[in-house]
Amino acid sequence: MSRLNFQRLLAVNILLGLLIVGCSTQPAEPTPTAATEVIVPTETATVTVMPSPTTPLPTPTDAPEIIEPVELDFSSMEGIQIYYSTTSGIESVLLPCGTENSPCSEGQELVAFSQMTTFTQIERISFFPGEEKFVFSSGDYSHNGSDDLFLYDLATGHSRRLTDTSDYNDTAWLSPDGETLALIADRNGGGHSYLHTIGRDGCCLTTIPNQLTYEKAPAWSPDGEQIAFFSEDRSQAKLFLYTVDTKAVKELLPRLSKKISGAAVWSPDGGKLAFVATLDQGADICIVDFSLNDYFCLAESKHIERLPSWSADGARLLYSAFDIEAGTEDVYQINADGTGKTQITDAGSYRNPVWVNSEFFLCENYNQGESQLILISTDGSWEQPITAQAGGVSLLKVVYP
Secondary structure: HHHHHHHHHHHHHHHHHHHHHHOOOOOOOOOHHHEEEEEEEOOOHHOOOOOOOOOOOOOHHHOOOOOOOOOOHHEEEEEEEEEEEEEEEEEEEEOOOOOOOOOOOEEEEEEEEHOOOEEOOOOOEOOOOOOOOEEEEEEOOOOOOOOOEEEEOOOOOOOEOOOOOOOOOOOEEEOOOOOOEEEEEEOOOOOOEEEEEEEOOOOOOOOOOOOOOOOEEEEEEEOEEEEEEEEEEEOOOEEEEEEEEOEEEEOOOOOOOOEEEEEEEEEEOOOOEEEEOOOOOOOOEEEEEEEOOEEEEOOOOOEEEEEOEEEEOOEEEEEEEEOOOOOEEEEEEOOOOOOOEEOOOOOOOEEEEEEEEOEEEEEEEEEEEOOEEEHOOOOOEEEEOOOOEEEEEEEEEOOOO
16 A cells, blocks of 8 residues: 555544544433423313203303392482382382481371262272373272272372272273373173273373273383283283374284283383283293384293383383292392392392482381382392381382472
8 A cells, every 4th residue: 555545544443533532522412301291281272161961051041140239229219208008008118218217207197988989999099190180990989880980089089080980990090291191991790901091181082992801901002102911812812002192002012922921111211111021930030122213032931920110211120020939029120131140139028129319218018918118229238118018008009309
């Protein structure tokens, strides 16, 4: 081997040795330990648990909200007059009364049945706007043996008969302008009852086109242009709407499968109509929304819910519900869209609430055949009886100054 070739071979060997040494001196890759191990979550680690198909989803009304007590303003009731009936006559209480340390005064008797004539129990009165006069229906069985309409003047203490027939006349409902009365009467003597209108002076009786066999519970719209009423026979009950100007009658909710009971109550703006529909195991409050041309029910339950009372702004409703299993009845509050259901009372005997204002309402405490009127704050923190417990006590009207 020549000297040149030997030198070349030696250089190649030296270069290969350096490459091998350089590779062997690279830092070794660390072995993963348990402390640095990354665990990728699987689908079974999710924390959202959906109900099974057999578990109904809860509705907003299933979890009653807690009402926080507020400072009460008793002066907000200044000048409000409460009228109620007893077995002997009609009495009234002027609010405010019933501060925490002062009970309400006894009611002032306005009308004594024994001084008027042989009237039977009065269940409803309708005040003429801006006047100390009201109309009512009552039986004077010493006269003609049937119910008739009467006008009573509080200023003079005198009553005047508006109708004089042998036919049955149900309670009259006065139009918002005080000029027309809606009433249910049997004018044909056939045992059927139909809707009529009559002037405040007893003139010009108009019969509304008949629907089913028995019509009941007319309710004027706030603008006085329409009357909602129920018509029923032995198998069905339907809700109708009568337009005063055109005298047209149309059925509302012809697709409604539930039977309608009670009466209808207009919202203050006239855009909705609340009523009670019966189910197999209870009765629920439903609302007709005229802007949607449809209806919805607030909360289906096994309770028997009674006709509600609208708040002045139309946002909330008060109602009482009878618990069939427990045999108790109490007052609830709910938003007009069905949310925010709250139980206000727990006495087990409170029913038929009516708003006084946004802070207070009235209801009946009914127990063993006797009743009294209770004034209660809407947060449930305060209540005060305004009448004694007695038979036949029934709220007639809340009149504002």
